[in-house]
Amino acid sequence: MSIDSKNVARINVDKIRADFPILDLQVSGKPLVYVDNAASSQMPQQVIDRIVRYQKEEHSNIHRAVHYLSELATREFEAARVKVQHFLKAKESREIIFTRGTTEAINLVMHGYGRAFIGKGDEIILSGLEHHANIVPWQMLAEEKGAVIRVIPMNDSGELLIDEFKALFNNKTKFLALTHVSNALGTINPVKEMVAFAHKHGVPVLLDGAQAAPHHALDMRDLDCDFYAFSGHKMCGPTGIGVLYGKAHLLEKMQPYQGGGDMILSVTFEKTLYNVIPAKFEAGTPPIMAAIALGAAIDYLNEIGLDNIEAYEQELLEYATKKVSALPGVRIIGTAKNKAAVLSFEIKGVHPHDVGTILNSEGIAIRTGHHCAQPVMQRFCVPATARASFAFYNTTQEIDKLVDGICKVQEMFS
Amino acid sequence: MSDMRQLYQEVILDHNRKPRNWGSITGANRHADGHNPLCGDHIKLSMNVHDDKIESIAFEGHGCAICKASSSMMTGAVKGKTVQEAESLVEEFRGMTTGTLDPESQANHLGKLKVFAGVKDLPSRVKCAILPWHTLHAALHSEASASTEGVADPVPDSGMVA
Numbered sequence: 001m002s003i004d005s006k007n008v009a010r011i012n013v014d015k016i017r018a019d020f021p022i023l024d025l026q027v028s029g030k031p032l033v034y035v036d037n038a039a040s041s042q043m044p045q046q047v048i049d050r051i052v053r054y055q056k057e058e059h060s061n062i063h064r065a066v067h068y069l070s071e072l073a074t075r076e077f078e079a080a081r082v083k084v085q086h087f088l089k090a091k092e093s094r095e096i097i098f099t100r101g102t103t104e105a106i107n108l109v110m111h112g113y114g115r116a117f118i119g120k121g122d123e124i125i126l127s128g129l130e131h132h133a134n135i136v137p138w139q140m141l142a143e144e145k146g147a148v149i150r151v152i153p154m155n156d157s158g159e160l161l162i163d164e165f166k167a168l169f170n171n172k173t174k175f176l177a178l179t180h181v182s183n184a185l186g187t188i189n190p191v192k193e194m195v196a197f198a199h200k201h202g203v204p205v206l207l208d209g210a211q212a213a214p215h216h217a218l219d220m221r222d223l224d225c226d227f228y229a230f231s232g233h234k235m236c237g238p239t240g241i242g243v244l245y246g247k248a249h250l251l252e253k254m255q256p257y258q259g260g261g262d263m264i265l266s267v268t269f270e271k272t273l274y275n276v277i278p279a280k281f282e283a284g285t286p287p288i289m290a291a292i293a294l295g296a297a298i299d300y301l302n303e304i305g306l307d308n309i310e311a312y313e314q315e316l317l318e319y320a321t322k323k324v325s326a327l328p329g330v331r332i333i334g335t336a337k338n339k340a341a342v343l344s345f346e347i348k349g350v351h352p353h354d355v356g357t358i359l360n361s362e363g364i365a366i367r368t369g370h371h372c373a374q375p376v377m378q379r380f381c382v383p384a385t386a387r388a389s390f391a392f393y394n395t396t397q398e399i400d401k402l403v404d405g406i407c408k409v410q411e412m413f414s
Numbered sequence: 415m416s417d418m419r420q421l422y423q424e425v426i427l428d429h430n431r432k433p434r435n436w437g438s439i440t441g442a443n444r445h446a447d448g449h450n451p452l453c454g455d456h457i458k459l460s461m462n463v464h465d466d467k468i469e470s471i472a473f474e475g476h477g478c479a480i481c482k483a484s485s486s487m488m489t490g491a492v493k494g495k496t497v498q499e500a501e502s503l504v505e506e507f508r509g510m511t512t513g514t515l516d517p518e519s520q521a522n523h524l525g526k527l528k529v530f531a532g533v534k535d536l537p538s539r540v541k542c543a544i545l546p547w548h549t550l551h552a553a554l555h556s557e558a559s560a561s562t563e564g565v566a567d568p569v570p571d572s573g574m575v576a
Contacts, residue, residue, distance in 0.1 A: 079560070351478035353453050357539060361418045370454050383454035383476050411432075412422055413479070 004336055009312035016304065016393050019044040020389040022392060030363030033398045038183050038211055038342055038389030039367050040233045043297075047236055050296035054289050062288055063262055063279075077288050080295030081278070087298045088228065089219040095251065097244040097281045098291050102210040105132040105229035105244035106177070108281060109206050110137040112254035113227075114175065120146035122174040126204075127152040127189070128379055129182040132372040134208045138177055147174070154379065158185040159332040164241045165194065169201045176203050180228075181211035184387070185334025186317075186342030188212070195225050204250065210234055210413035214391070215313055215340050217306035226250055232290060241290035244281070251277045258283040309392040312343040316390045320399045327406060333380050338389050342392035344371075349407060350413045352386040358412060359386075421532045421539075422479065429483035434490050437472045444556060448475075448549030450541050455481045459549045466496050473549075478542050480533065485546035487508055497554055499523075504547045510534065511543050 009108055017023050022042050025032040034042060054076070060069035062077050078093075085093040099105040114137075118124065124138050126149050150173075152165045166394050176198045181188050190288035195205045206227035212218065214235035220228060227250070232241040246254075256263055256274055260283030265273040274280050300308065320343050329348040347355055367387045372375045377383060388402055442460035449456050455477035462470045471489045488507075491499040506522045509515025513534045517524050533543045 349482075352480035353455075353474075353539070353542060354480070357421070357536060358418050369452065374454075379455070383456070412418065413427065 003146070009315055010308050011304065011392060013312075013393065013395055017395075019046065019300075021045060021048075027274050027363040027365070028361045033362075033364040033394075033401050034090075035388040035390055035394060035398065035402060036365045036367045036381070036389040037214075037394075038371075038387065039174070041214060041236050041391055042393070043236055043238065044300055046300050047238075047293050047296045049366050051238065051289055051293050054292050058292075059289070061285055067130045074290055076295075077286070081293045083295040083298045084243055084245075087213075087302070088243075089217065089221055090245055091221060092248055094277050095220075095245055095248050097246065097278045099229075099242045099244050100240055100287070101231040101233070101242035102208060102229045103242075105227075105242050106134055106206065106208065107137050108244055108257040109227050109229075109246070109254075110141050111257050112281070113204070113250065115144070116253075116255050118145055118174045121172060122147045123150050123168075123170070123172045124148070125150045125152060125165075125168050125173060125176045125178075125198075127165075127178050128154050128375055129158070129160065129179050129185065129187060129189070130177070130373065130375070131179060131183050131208065132374070133210075133212070134177050134179060134192040134206075135375070136358070138175075148172075151375075154187075157336050158182065158187045158376075158380075159336045159338075160187075160189055160194075162190070162194075166197060169198070169203065173198075173201060173203050176205045177208070178205065179208040179211070181209075181215070181340045181342075182334070182373070182376070183211045183342070183384070184371040184376040185336065185344055186211075186339040186389075187334060187336040188216075188338040188340055190338075191225065192223055195223060195324050199224065210338040211340060211342070214301070214309075215306075216310050220245055232294040232297065232347055235294075235297055236300055238290045238295040240287045241294050243294075248277065251281070254281075256280050256283065260284045262286075304370075306390065312392050313390055316394055316396065316399065317341040317343070319396050320388065320390065320402070323399060323403045324406070327403065327410075329410060330406060333385050335381065342387060343389070344387045346382055346385055347409055347413075350409055352384045354413070355386040355406070355409050358409045359402070359405045362401065362408065364402055364405050418481070421536070423529050425487075425526070425529050426479060429486040430479035433473075433482055434488040435472045435486065435493070437474055437479040438503070439470055439472050442470075442472075444553045445532060446549050447555035448545045448552070450477075450545050453478060453481075453542060455542060455545055455547055457481070457485050457549055459485075459546070461551050461553055463497065463554070466498075468492050468495055468497070473546065478539075480530075480539055480542040481545055484530060484543045487529075488546045488550060491525070491527060492550065500550060500554060503527075504551050509548050511540050520559060 020042050058072050060073045062074040081096045082093050111305045150168045152160050154160050198205045204226040207225045209228050209230040213230035228245040233239040263275050263283040333344045352368035369384045439460040444461040457475035459473045474557045510517050511533045517528045530543050
């Protein structure tokens with residue numbers, strides 16, 4: 001996942017763009033340039049068609065009835081789980097829990113694992129790069145239990161300081177929650193090494209993979225993390241669906257997250273027996289359509305190939321970095337050696353929100369703000385940044401438009 | 415609004431570059447903090463109100479051009495006004511930027527502040543323009559802080575994404 005080790009991208013971007021109807025949109029009278037993929041990606045026709053087919057021909061509640069539709073929906077839902085299992089190279093499909101998204105997956109681990117196994121005076125390690133979704137649940141736990149949050153610092157490029165990370169471990173350390181790829185800066189953390197180090201101290205690790213899963217081939221057995229969380233809507237799937245991967249032996253000893261239907265074996269008013277995993281963590285009717293659509297999105301990404309996607313996006317990042325860093329008065333924030341295709345920047349003398357509004361008038365969709373990562377903003381002493389984040393359907397021509405747009409902003413504020 | 419010059423008029427850019435009444439007033443008897451958690455806009459307002467009149471007013475903080483220019487022009491507009499007059503302006507400004515008051519056809523006292531009329535077409539930016547006015551309202555009522563969220567939210571359906 002680094003520029004140094006890139007493969008040659010085999011991507012037919014014209015053919016790919018034709019799969020995404022939304023990319024034909026005009027915004028402010030100009031062709032849409034959608035470079036806000038780290039917030040949410042767009043959906044190809046193949047996934048849209050799958051949603052329509054499910055709703056027209058397959059919908060029913062799952063795990064409930066003996067009729068045709070219920071059996072069909074159950075089969076497709078469980079097939080989606082297997083697709084996720086293979087996507088993650090997880091050992092077993094029961095290690096795949098469907099959630100509403102990354103945030104719910106992290107909260108599930110906080111409740112199910114954290115509340116059972118983290119107590120007073122125990123320490124939880126987070127990194128300075130985390131999204132609020134991987135900070136706030138742990139703070140809530142720390143407050144409830146009297147546990148302590150320790151934070152891995154970073155350097156001026158936005159890379160975590162590994163020596164300082166190692167120095168944080170002691171016999172009170174009980175958990176490491178770490179982002180795989182920073183949403184605000186694009187930094188790719190050396191998670192495999194960090195997981196191995198944590199395990200040497202007997203500390204389980206949750207990785208927030210929201211920004212990694214859409215761009216990089218994953219292998220849970222190689223990474224060896226204990227939990228991995230990601231969202232469907234950042235990888236060409238719909239909103240409302242996400243995944244928690246967890247090692248079976250940990251999921252089995254965890255407490256359920258929510259109580260309700262489907263997560264039980266039997267209920268009496270005296271005692272309820274919980275179901276086995278993954279059902280234990282999927283109370284209530286799940287987002288069936290969204291899970292099946294996520295399966296279709298995985299098929300779509302596999303068809304192109306995650307290695308191709310990664311190599312092509314690295315080319316885009318390299319091109320954009322070169323163009324944008326050549327502009328006087330523009331500073332790129334986040335210059336880690338290993339980066340995903342995220343370009344956070346600031347234009348001297350112009351607030352990111354003004355940048356975003358003016359770029360929007362050119363049809364260009366970027367994200368401006370603190371990216372739900374206020375500690376990152378504080379680290380770099382900026383209230384907010386402008387962020388362009390690329391996907392495999394973006395082009396160098398679009399990056400040229402982004403660069404022209406930045407020049408227009410500078411002209412207006414000169 | 416595709417022509418950005420409609421919004422980023424020279425007067426707004428000028429107030430952004432050289433905000434008037436910048437700073438804080440020592441010994442002020444009214445102050446409030448305004449915060450927009452979506453953008454990170456943050457302004458601190460201090461005033462001296464005597465005999466129902468805003469005698470002095472100053473602001474500092476950080477924000478986008480719309481927020482800074484709106485703050486700067488607001489301080490100029492309410493200085494020397496009575497509390498009641500300032501409150502009327504808050505209401506009129508809010509009406510103009512949320513589309514309930516047409517400053518061209520309905521009576522108002524907005525004057526130069528009409529340069530912000532275009533903001534109403536940009537829902538994500540309405541809060542930037544309104545923040546200083548909320549903060550003024552809070553300061554006049556001696557509330558410690560104002561926010562663009564919650565009950566005071568002018569655009570309640572807007573949210574944040576990662």
